[in-house]
Amino acid sequence: MGREAEGHAVWRGETGAVKALLESDCVILRGEIRARLRRGDLMDWRAEGDNLCLRVGAEPLVLTLGAKEAAAWVRALDKPLPALASRFGVSPEARAWVIGGPPPEEIALALAGAQARGPEDAALIVAILTGPGDLQAALEAGSLGGLRVWCVHGKGKGAAVGDAAVRAAFRGAGWMDIMTSAVSEAFTATLYRPPKT
Numbered sequence: 001m002g003r004e005a006e007g008h009a010v011w012r013g014e015t016g017a018v019k020a021l022l023e024s025d026c027v028i029l030r031g032e033i034r035a036r037l038r039r040g041d042l043m044d045w046r047a048e049g050d051n052l053c054l055r056v057g058a059e060p061l062v063l064t065l066g067a068k069e070a071a072a073w074v075r076a077l078d079k080p081l082p083a084l085a086s087r088f089g090v091s092p093e094a095r096a097w098v099i100g101g102p103p104p105e106e107i108a109l110a111l112a113g114a115q116a117r118g119p120e121d122a123a124l125i126v127a128i129l130t131g132p133g134d135l136q137a138a139l140e141a142g143s144l145g146g147l148r149v150w151c152v153h154g155k156g157k158g159a160a161v162g163d164a165a166v167r168a169a170f171r172g173a174g175w176m177d178i179m180t181s182a183v184s185e186a187f188t189a190t191l192y193r194p195p196k197t
Contacts, residue, residue, distance in 0.1 A: 008064040009033045025182040047071045084110035087181045097122035101130030119145035129153040129161040152189045
């Protein structure tokens, strides 16, 4: 996914200039019309000239992005979403060691049948960050095992451990963030690679 375009939107009787972002789980509109539209609610997308036309539930949405960009969005929307386990690189052959707090339902389902008992049989770590202690434990576990760490944490200002705190801790220890993935409307995840030795 990961497309971004500036254009014009017509939605719910309003019209205005927007920046549209296509994420794996939603379309975000910023600007004169603001909305977060769940990917599962989008349907009937098509390019008509300069317009990307689609429905959000029963409501029509028209984004004027230019013919080339509208066609690119249609191609991106046509691609099936990879399953969360696939995005995380987890399978029965490449197991995840889950540490930290209780996993969100989406993580528990994605990792069913692909969890390691410990670092010795894990391909990577999935750290559920519910507080500062979980963040420190994730850094320590990753450092001891030399494993990549997916940090799963809440979104927004109310998150117990936010993106800025995670980034500061891992980058401060020499780790590199190499990928992000939406988990749900409430959770996001970032993959960190250990420092090269």
